[in-house]
Amino acid sequence: MNQPVVETAELMRRVEQLVDAAANRYRITVQVANRAKRRRYEDLNDDDGNFKPVLRAIFEMSDEMNEPEIIGD
Structure with a gap:
């Protein structure tokens, strides 16, 4: 899988x-590593070839930092 x-x-x-x-x-x-670890276990059954968990955690956390309205509401 690519x-x-x-x-x-x-x-x-x-x-x-x-x-x-x-x-x-x-x-x-440590926060990035913990999020990646958590996502890895959440997505065990959802293996659709997405980014590796650490890359996804970096992108998510930087998006949340830059656009706080993403996590609002």
């Missing part, structure tokens, strides 16, 4: 945004 191609520059930009916005690099790293 994984979707992720543009490296976009991924690095999002990672840098997360790290720069965080007060503690270790804490944001």
